[in-house]
Amino acid sequence: MIKIVDVAREAGVAPSTVSRALNNHPTVGEEYVRRVKVAAEKLGYRPNGVARSLRRQSTDFIALIIPDIGNHFHTAVARGVEDVAREAGLSVLLCNSDEDAAKEATYIGVALSEKVAGVLLCPHNSDSDISLLTENSIPVVAIDRTLGENIDAVTTDSVHGAREATAHLIREGWTRPGCSAGPTDIETAKWRAQGYVEAVLAAGGEPIVEHGTFDQQGGADTAAALLDREDPPDSLFVSSEQMALGVLAELKRRGLEPGRDIGILTFDDTPWAQLIYPPMTVVEQPAYDVGAKAARMLVERIRGGSRLEARQVSLPTRLIVRGSSLR
Structure with a gap:
């Protein structure tokens, strides 16, 4: 040997x-x-990984705890994390929390028992309990959402992205944009709803918001609730690409065509967004960069950066206009 x-x-x-x-x-x-x-x-x-782990009382693994690897945003985040981790000689343990606080807590316990070198966490909310990790000096970086001022975090400017997208609908001539929003206890959902509300109020309109789960069923349910109103919206800002699939299904069920009968756009660009007709207008998030930046910050912590001040990094979004939002 x-x-x-x-x-x-x-x-x-x-x-x-x-x-x-x-x-x-x-x-x-x-x-x-x-x-x-x-x-x-x-x-x-x-x-010799085993011997090295025994000496350092930790492994060469980091844990990545995200809500749903089936979500294109989280898939791209995971790729960014993996590429940076590999360059640093680290391997990634991938955990799906399914937006379930209990499942998230279980994986945090697993990360501790497996002596991971650090944890990247997309928390269910800012109250997620990471005390098991911090008390054992395991560095943590939050992804997409925050964990308070004392924990590193990498997010995107969801408020600005939602505000810009909603303002685009209004400029296109849609007079009553509604919001298919995510859960009220999830930070990104609140930020996007906030941006939507700010844009509608700035235009002198009345916000119309329905909250649902961050999945296809949530999208279908919120779309149905919005469209069943006595004075329904004529366009929709949708909080996530998974919700958008549910919204599209509900529009199809009602015989409504995006870009003709109703305007629609969504957060997150995905491969399917350009393949449907008309193509979907989206707020693009730099998902890969979010994962890569968070992984670099975690590596810095693992390599002795415990004395650094906590860093809160927000990356910009970009509106990509396609046919679904044009009038």
Whole structure:
């Protein structure tokens, strides 16, 4: 079995330098890192993960706890996390919480018992209990939603995105935009509803909001409730792409065509958004960048960044106009 001393001899460095170089420690210069990695590759050296974990009392795994890997946004986030983690020599444990607080708590317990090096969490809400992790000095970075001022977080500017999208509907001549909103206890849903309300009020209109679950059934239910009103909206801002699928199903059931009978747009760009007719107007979020940025922040914490001030990063959204919202 090839050992660290063998790599050190091949690279012409001290064994301690090999360990630091392979872990991308900032005290090792680029040339030494290159020499060590070339030597390790030539000799076929593989770190002994079990022994290293016992020494550090942690593994080379990080946990990613997200609501739904079937959601395109979370899939792209996970890819960003994985790419950065792999560069840092870390592997990712993927957990689906299904927007269930109890399931989320279970996975937090699993992360602790498995001695993960850190946790990336898309929390059900800002009150999610991460005390098991913080009390055991396991760094945490929140994704898409926040966990208070003392925890790192990477989000997108949902308020601005929703406000811009709703204002677009109004500029197109839709006079009564409604909002198919997510659950009231989820931060992103509240932000998007807030942006919608701000745009409607700024135009002198009356907000029309129905809240539902962040899934297809929630979209169908909120669309039905909005369209069954005595004075229904003539257009819809939808809070998520999964809800949008349910909204589209309800519109089809009623024989309503987007862009002709009713305007519609949604948060999150997805592969299907350009394939339907007319194509769906969307608020694009930089999902991959959210995952990558959060993973980099977590790696910094794992490598000794505990003294850093908590960072709250908000990435911009982008409105992509297609046929579904045009009048």
